[in-house]
Amino acid sequence: xxxxxxxxxxxxxxxxxxxxLRCSPVKGHSHVYWYRQLPEEGLKFMVYLQKENIIDESxxxxxxxxAEFPKEGPSILRIQQVVxxxxxxxxxxxxxxxxxxxxxxFGEGSRLTVL
Amino acid sequence: xxxxxxxxxxxxxxxxxxxxxxxxxxxxESDYYLFWYKQPPSRQMILVIRQEAYKQQNATENRFSVNFxxxxxxxxxKISDSQLGDxxxxxxxxxxxxxxxKLVFGQGTRLTINP
Numbered sequence: 001x002x003x004x005x006x007x008x009x010x011x012x013x014x015x016x017x018x019x020x021l022r023c024s025p026v027k028g029h030s031h032v033y034w035y036r037q038l039p040e041e042g043l044k045f046m047v048y049l050q051k052e053n054i055i056d057e058s059x060x061x062x063x064x065x066x067a068e069f070p071k072e073g074p075s076i077l078r079i080q081q082v083v084x085x086x087x088x089x090x091x092x093x094x095x096x097x098x099x100x101x102x103x104x105x106f107g108e109g110s111r112l113t114v115l
Numbered sequence: 116x117x118x119x120x121x122x123x124x125x126x127x128x129x130x131x132x133x134x135x136x137x138x139x140x141x142x143x144e145s146d147y148y149l150f151w152y153k154q155p156p157s158r159q160m161i162l163v164i165r166q167e168a169y170k171q172q173n174a175t176e177n178r179f180s181v182n183f184x185x186x187x188x189x190x191x192x193k194i195s196d197s198q199l200g201d202x203x204x205x206x207x208x209x210x211x212x213x214x215x216x217k218l219v220f221g222q223g224t225r226l227t228i229n230p
Contacts, residue, residue: 031216045219095216102165104210108159109158109159
């Protein structure tokens with residue numbers, strides 16, 4: 001059984017470019033969460049999505065960041081006009097519709113480096 | 116909003132000894148989940164142990180056990196017979212039983228195992 005798949009694992013962008021991070025949840029999971037981890041810090045919640053809907057985006061910066069989880073295909077976290085402060089590890093997690101165990105299943109993360 | 120606090124940025128323990136990591140949280144809810152996740156140098160988030168708030172019995176997983184004090188809003192992790200492979204960042208996390216169901220993480224505790 002495939003777990004949460006994130007790609008790319010590593011992404012390097014120059015300031016001003018766009019970064020797109022993809023996340024395929026565990027098969028059958030309809031809830032996706034994105035977290036950001038700055039160096040030597042904990043995971044900060046960014047956004048929670050269900051298929052075609054954003055449920056909670058309270059942790060998303062107001063500008064340059066967007067997320068989607070289309071009916072078909074992976075969830076995408078998009079960062080426009082990246083700045084050096086966007087350098088971080090971005091983790092995706094998924095859960096089934098019914099929180100049977102409460103657990104979120106995490107991907108291995110995508111590490112973004114902005115030059 | 117719920118908050119999770121880990122007051123120990125770093126801990127160290129001798130191999131084969133026992134160590135306890137502290138976690139407190141703040142919530143007005145009565146039903147919720149609590150978790151400990153481990154993040155080794157690979158940065159993969161690994162679930163260590165889970166506790167449901169309605170259960171009075173403390174969860175145990177092999178060498179890992181928790182001391183859940185609901186009234187005190189405390190959720191400590193005890194690692195017995197520490198092994199070199201236990202070296203990692205440990206994150207305490209809270210998840211509502213209902214509603215947005217995002218995980219709220221503490222700041223993390225870096226655990227070092229001394230051979």
